[in-house]
Amino acid sequence: MKTQHRRRSRERGLFRTIRPLTAIAALSIAGLALAGCTGQGSGGGGGDETDASGKVTLDFWNGFTGPDGPALEKVIDDFNASQDEVEVTANIMPWDTLYQKVLTSVAGSDGPDIIAMSASRMPQFASQGLFEGLDDYYTDDAHDSAALAETAVEASVYDGVNYGVPVNFTPMMMYYNKDLFSAAGLDPEAPPATWDELAAMVPKLTVDDNGDGKPEQYALAIADHETVPVMASLLWGTGGGITNADGTESTLADPASIEALDFWVSLIRDQKATQIGMSGADADKLFQTQKAAIEIVGPWMTTGFDEAGLNYGLAKPPAGPSDEAVLADVVSMGLPAGTSDAKKKAAYEFFAYWNSAEGQTTWADGSGFPPNRADVADKVTASPYPAIFGAEDVTSVSKTLLPGIAAGGPIMETIFNPSVQKALNGEGSVQDIFTAASEQVQAELDK
Amino acid sequence: MTTTSTAEPRVRAPRADTSPPRRRRMSVTARRSLTAWLFLTPTLLILIAFTVYPMVQAAYLSFTDYNLIRAAQWVGLDNYIELLSDDAFWNAFGNTVLYAAVVTPVTVVLALAFALMLNQAFVGRAFARTAIFLPFIVSLGIIAIAWAFLLDPNIGLLSHWLSLVGIVPEQGWLSDPRYAMAAVMVVGVWKNVGFYMVIYLAGLQSIPVDMYEAARLDGAGVWQRFRNVTLPLLSNQTLLVSVLALIATLQAFDQIYVMTRGGPFFRTETLVMLVYREGFQELRFGYASAISFVLVLFVFVLSMVQFGYLRRKQVTY
Numbered sequence: 129m130k131t132q133h134r135r136r137s138r139e140r141g142l143f144r145t146i147r148p149l150t151a152i153a154a155l156s157i158a159g160l161a162l163a164g165c166t167g168q169g170s171g172g173g174g175g176d177e178t179d180a181s182g183k184v185t186l187d188f189w190n191g192f193t194g195p196d197g198p199a200l201e202k203v204i205d206d207f208n209a210s211q212d213e214v215e216v217t218a219n220i221m222p223w224d225t226l227y228q229k230v231l232t233s234v235a236g237s238d239g240p241d242i243i244a245m246s247a248s249r250m251p252q253f254a255s256q257g258l259f260e261g262l263d264d265y266y267t268d269d270a271h272d273s274a275a276l277a278e279t280a281v282e283a284s285v286y287d288g289v290n291y292g293v294p295v296n297f298t299p300m301m302m303y304y305n306k307d308l309f310s311a312a313g314l315d316p317e318a319p320p321a322t323w324d325e326l327a328a329m330v331p332k333l334t335v336d337d338n339g340d341g342k343p344e345q346y347a348l349a350i351a352d353h354e355t356v357p358v359m360a361s362l363l364w365g366t367g368g369g370i371t372n373a374d375g376t377e378s379t380l381a382d383p384a385s386i387e388a389l390d391f392w393v394s395l396i397r398d399q400k401a402t403q404i405g406m407s408g409a410d411a412d413k414l415f416q417t418q419k420a421a422i423e424i425v426g427p428w429m430t431t432g433f434d435e436a437g438l439n440y441g442l443a444k445p446p447a448g449p450s451d452e453a454v455l456a457d458v459v460s461m462g463l464p465a466g467t468s469d470a471k472k473k474a475a476y477e478f479f480a481y482w483n484s485a486e487g488q489t490t491w492a493d494g495s496g497f498p499p500n501r502a503d504v505a506d507k508v509t510a511s512p513y514p515a516i517f518g519a520e521d522v523t524s525v526s527k528t529l530l531p532g533i534a535a536g537g538p539i540m541e542t543i544f545n546p547s548v549q550k551a552l553n554g555e556g557s558v559q560d561i562f563t564a565a566s567e568q569v570q571a572e573l574d575k
Numbered sequence: 576m577t578t579t580s581t582a583e584p585r586v587r588a589p590r591a592d593t594s595p596p597r598r599r600r601m602s603v604t605a606r607r608s609l610t611a612w613l614f615l616t617p618t619l620l621i622l623i624a625f626t627v628y629p630m631v632q633a634a635y636l637s638f639t640d641y642n643l644i645r646a647a648q649w650v651g652l653d654n655y656i657e658l659l660s661d662d663a664f665w666n667a668f669g670n671t672v673l674y675a676a677v678v679t680p681v682t683v684v685l686a687l688a689f690a691l692m693l694n695q696a697f698v699g700r701a702f703a704r705t706a707i708f709l710p711f712i713v714s715l716g717i718i719a720i721a722w723a724f725l726l727d728p729n730i731g732l733l734s735h736w737l738s739l740v741g742i743v744p745e746q747g748w749l750s751d752p753r754y755a756m757a758a759v760m761v762v763g764v765w766k767n768v769g770f771y772m773v774i775y776l777a778g779l780q781s782i783p784v785d786m787y788e789a790a791r792l793d794g795a796g797v798w799q800r801f802r803n804v805t806l807p808l809l810s811n812q813t814l815l816v817s818v819l820a821l822i823a824t825l826q827a828f829d830q831i832y833v834m835t836r837g838g839p840f841f842r843t844e845t846l847v848m849l850v851y852r853e854g855f856q857e858l859r860f861g862y863a864s865a866i867s868f869v870l871v872l873f874v875f876v877l878s879m880v881q882f883g884y885l886r887r888k889q890v891t892y
Contacts, residue, residue, distance in 0.1 A: 228855060235643040256858050257644045340743055342728075353838060403728065405750020405839055410729075419729065465644070538857055542663070546840035553752050553839065 183215040184474035188461075189230065190244035190295070191223035192495075195431040199494025206490060207481045214474040216242075224354075234258060234464045241471055242478070244295050247283035247458040248357075248529055248536050251291075255534035259291040260463040260472070266290060271480040275501040283458035283528045292460025293479040296497045298426045299517055299526035300358055300455045302445045305438060308333065308345065308421040319422075319443040323365060323391060326422075326446045330401045333421040348402040349420035352552065353545045355408030357529045358424045360544055361455035363388045364527065365448015370544060375533040376573060380544075381559075381566035388448065389558045393551045404552045426457060427496040427513050442516050456526035498523070535572040543568045630871075637864035647861065654865035664866060666841050667849040671870075673756065674845060675824040678763045682820050683813070685768050690775035691805075704776075708769035715766065719833035722762045723749065749835050752842045759831045759843055766830065767823065771816045778812035779805070814885040818878055825874050846870045 192200045197220050204216050219240065221229075227249065233239030245253070253259060266273045266281070273281065277297050284292030306316035312332040320326035333347035350359060363369050368385030371378055379385055395401045403414060415423035416436045423429075424445050433440055445454055461482075463475055481487050485507070488499040493510035498518025508514040516522075530536035547565040551558050601609070637654055639647035658664050693704050710718060725733040728747035737743070744751045748758045782805065790800045806813075828847040831837065837844030837852070844852075846866060854863030 231643050231855070231858065252858070256642050340738075342743055354836070404746045406747075414729065417729070541856070542852075546838070549750075549752075549839045555752065555840075 183213060184470055186214065186216045186241040186471065186474055186478065187219055188216050188242040188244070188478075189219045189221070189226055189240035190459075190461075191226050192220055192244075193222055194428045196428055196495040196497065199491055202494055203482060203487050203490050207478055207487070210481065211477070214477055216478050231256075231258065239464055241467065242461050242463060242475055244459055244461050247292060247294075247460045247531070248540075250284050250460060250462060251286035251532055251534040252537045254286040254289075254291045254462075257465055258462075260465050260467050261289040261291060262293060262463065263290050265293060265476055265479060268476070271476065272484065275485075275503055276483060277500055277502070277523060279456060279523070279526065279528060280458050280500050283531055284460040284462070286532050286534065292462045293483065294500050295459040295461055295482070296491070296495075297458050297500050297523075298456060298497055299522045300356060300361070300424050300426055300445065300457065301517060301522070302422060302424050302443045303415065303429070303433065303440050304422045304443065305415070305418060305420075306441050307439045308418065312421070316441065319441060320446045321443075322447050323449065327391075327395060330395060330399050334400055336400075343400050343403075344419070346400070346402050346414065346420045347422060348396075349406070349411040349414040349423040350396065350402045351406045351408045351411040352404070352548050353407055353541075355411065356426060356455065356457055357540055357544075358455055359392070359548055360529055360540065361453055361527075362392055362448070364451045364453035366391075367450045370530060370539065370569060371533065371573065375530065378566045378569035378573060380569055381563045384450075386559055386562060389548075389551065389562060393548075393558050397552050397554060405549065424455075427498075427517050430496050430513055442513075444522055452525045454522060454526040456523075456528050458528055492518075533573070535575065539569055539572050543572070633864045633867055636861050637868050639861045641860045641864075642858045643860055650861065654862045655869075657862065658865055658869065663841070663844075663849060664846075667844050667846045670756070670841075670843060671825060671827070671845045671847075674760060674763070674827050675821060678760050678824045678827075679817065679820045681760075682764050682768050682771060682824075683817050685764065686771035686816060687775050687809070687813075689768065689772040690779055691801075693772070694776060694779045704772075707772055710766045711770040715829040716833055718766055719762065719830040722758075722830075723834050726758060750839050752839045755835050755839060755843050759827075759834055762830055762834065763824065763827060767820070771820060774812050774816055775809065778809045782808045810885070810888060814882070817885065818881055821881060822874055822878060825870070825877070 188204070190200065197218075200220075201218055204218055208215055223246070226243075226245065230239060230243055230245075231253070234243075243259075250259065265271060276294060280294035280297035281290070283294070283297075284290055302319060304319045309316040309319075312329075314329060314332060320329055330347040333345070334343050335345035336343045338344070352359060360370060363385050366384045366388040368382055368388050369379050370385075371380075396404065402420065403410075406414065411420075411423060412425065412429055412432070414420040415425075416429075416432060416438070418438065444452070447453065461475075461479060463472060467475070482491070483500055485501070485504045488501055489504050489507045491497065492499040492504070492508040492514040496511050496513040496517075498514045499505060499508060502518075502520075505515065505518055530539065533539070543565050547561050550556060551561050555561070636647065638649060638651060640650050640653075641647035689707055693700055693707070725731050726748040728734055728744075728750075731748075734748065744754055748754050786804050786808070787800055790804050795803065826847050827845050828851070831843050831845060832848055832851070835843045837848050847870070850863045850866050850870070853859045853866065
C-alpha cells in the first residue's frame with residue numbers, strides 16, 4: 129500500500145514536468161504534418177510559365193552525359209542567344225535515371241517541360257498518356273521538317289500520332305581494333321564484310337593463352353542486357369526479326385529468326401566469340417581495354433576509344449545472308465501531356481532551331497553524331513565521324529528496332545534479352561527457348 | 576525527521592501522505608494513459624502518415640489498374656487472379672523463399688558464432704568486432720557496387736584470387752546462372768551478420784558468470800555449458816534476431832538490384848524487385864500493389880508462426 133503511494137507521487141512529479149514538453153512536441157509534429165500537406169499542394173513546377181524577364185522557360189531533361197553533353201549545351205546556348213522570348217535549360221542525367229524519374233515527376237506535375245528519350249521507349253510512355261501529340265509541329269511548313277531523315281521522324285510515331293521530334297539519328301557501326309587484327313595475322317584494312325567472313329576470323333581473334341577455357345582476348349564485345357539492342361538487330365540479317373513490320377505478330381520463332389539466332393548463339397557459346405553476361409558498359413570496357421577486337425556501337429564511344437589510345441577502324445557492320453542489318457537509334461524530344469499553349473509554342477521554336485541547318489551543324493561538329501538532315505553533311509568539318517556514321521549507304525539501310533510498339537521496352541527487357549541469356553548459357557535449345565519466347569511476345573502484342 | 580525516519584524502511588517515508596490531499600479531476604489510470612498517449616502521439620502521427628495511410632492506399636490500388644498518370648479504374652480481383660497464373664510472380668516467389676531460407680539461418684548461426692568468439696578476450700578483439708560490424712553501417716548501394724567490382728570477371732580482385740586457386744566460372748560470378756544467387760546471398764549475409772552479432776554479444780554479457788561456475792562444478796564440459804546454459808539464456812535474442820532476419824531477407828532488394836538487376840534471366844529476381852519492375856518500369860502500379868500485398872501477408876503469417884514457435888521455447892530467469 130505504502131509503496132504504491134510512493135510510486136504514484138513520483139509519477140505525478142514526472143508528469144508535471146513532462147506535460148508541457150509533450151504538448152510542444154505534439155504540436156510541432158502536427159505543425160510539420162500540416163506544413164507537409166500544404167507544401168505538396170502548392171508544389172509543382174508546371175506553375176511558372178515565364179521567368180522574371182518575361183521569357184518562357186523550358187526545362188529540358190536528357191541523358192547526354194558523355195562528350196555529347198557540351199555539344200548539346202552549345203546548341204541550346206546558341207538558341208537562347210538567338211532570340212529573347214524563350215530560355216531553355218538542359219537538365220542532363222543518366223538515361224536510366226531519367227526513365228525512372230520522369231513518370232513520377234510528370235505525375236506530380238514537377239517534371240520537365242521537354243523530355244528526350246530513345247524513340248523506342250516513347251510508345252510505351254505514350255500509350256500510358258504521358259506525351260502530348262505533336263502532329264501539328266510537322267504540318268507547320270515554317271519548321272522545315274521535310275529536310276529531316278524519314279527514319280528519324282517516323283521513329284516516334286505511335287498509333288498514327290507523332291509524339292516526338294528527333295534529337296539525333298544514329299546508325300550503329302563496327303569499331304575494330306587494327307592492332308589486334310595485325311597481331312592475329314589479319315589485314316587491318318579488311319574488316320569482315322559478311323557474317324561468314326566474321327565467323328572465319330573469330331578463331332584467329334580469340335586468344336586463350338593459359339588454356340583455362342576462358343579467353344584472355346575475345347573476337348567480339350556483344351552485350352546481352354542494358355545496352356543498345358544490337359543483338360536483336362542481327363536477326364534482320366537473315367530476314368528475321370522480333371515482330372512483323374506493323375508489329376502485330378511475333379516472328380521470333382520463324383525459320384529466318386531461328387537461323388540467325390542459331391548462327392550467333394553458336395558463335396558466342398561454342399566458339400567463345402564474346403564474354404557472356406555483359407551489360408553495354410561491360411562490352412564498351414572490354415573493347416576499350418583491348419580485350420575484344422570488334423564492337424558494334426554508336427558514335428558516343430569514339431572519344432573514349434580515342435582517349436584509350438586505340439588504333440581502331442570504322443566500318444559498316446557485317447552483312448547477313450539476306451540483309452545488311454544496320455541498327456539505328458533515334459532519340460526524340462517530347463512534351464508532357466497537358467503542356468500549355470505558351471510552352472508548346474516555345475518548345476516548337478526550340479525544336480525548329482535544333483533541327484535547323486545551323487543547329488545540326490553545331491550538334492554534329494561537337495558530338496560526332498551524324499546530322500538529322502542530309503543537306504548539312506558537307507558543312508560538318510570539325511570531326512570525321514558524322515560523315516562516316518551519316519554516310520548515305522549506311523543511313524539508307526539502317527532501321528530502328530520495334531518502332532511504334534508500346535510493349536517494345538518490356539519485350540526487350542523481359543522476353544528477348546533473358547531468352548538470349550538463357551540460350552547463351554545453354555539452358556535449352558535455341559528452337560525451344562525462342563518458340564516459348566515468341567508466344568510471350570505475341571501475348572504482349574495482343575495486350 | 577532525522578534518525579527515526581532513516582532507521583525505518585524507505586517505503587515508510589510517506590511523502591505523498593504528508594502533503595495535503597489534492598482534488599483530482601482525473602483518475603490516476605486515466606491520467607497515466609493520457610501521458611502514454613501524449614508520448615505516443617508524435618510517433619503515431621508519423622506512423623499513420625507514412626505507414627498506415629500508404630498501406631491502405633496500396634490496398635485500394637491493388638484493385639485498380641492505376642498507372643500514375645491516368646485516373647485509376649476499378650478492376651476488382653483481376654490483379655490477384657492474374658498473379659496466380661503469372662510465371663514471373665512464381666519465379667520471384669521461389670527466389671525470395673530460397674534467399675530467405677538460406678540467408679536467415681546462416682546469418683543467425685554465424686552471428687552467434689562470431690559473438691561467442693568475440694566475447695573472449697584476445698588481442699585485436701575490438702578490431703575484429705568493428706570489422707564485422709562495419710558492413711552493416713555502410714550504405715547497401717555502395718557495398719553492392721564494391722562487391723560487383725570484386726566479382727567482375729575482368730578486373731575483379733576476388734575473381735582473380737579465386738582463379739589463382741583454380742576456381743574459374745565460365746563467365747562472371749554475377750552473370751552465371753549457377754552462381755549468381757549464391758553470390759548475392761554471400762553479400763547479404765556479410766552485410767548484416769554484424770548487426771545480429773551485436774545483439775547476441777549484448778545477450779552473452781547479460782548471462783551471470785556464476786551460472787557457468789555452477790555448471791562447471793556440476794562437471795559440464797564446454798559443449799554442455801553452451802547447450803544447457805548459453806543457448807537457453809540467449810533464447811530472447813534468438814527470437815529477436817531470427818524474426819528480424821527473416822523479415823529483412825523476405826524483403827531483399829537493394830543489393831540484388833545493384834549487383835545483378837535480377838538477372839541472369841530472372842534467376843535472382845525477388846518479389847520486391849518484381850514489384851519495382853511492374854510498377855516503375857512497366858507502369859502497372861495496381862498490379863505491383865497486388866504483389867506487395869501478397870508479400871505483406873506472407874511475411875506477416877511467417878513471422879507469426881516463427882514468433883509462436885520460438886516464444887514457446889523461450890527461457891526466462
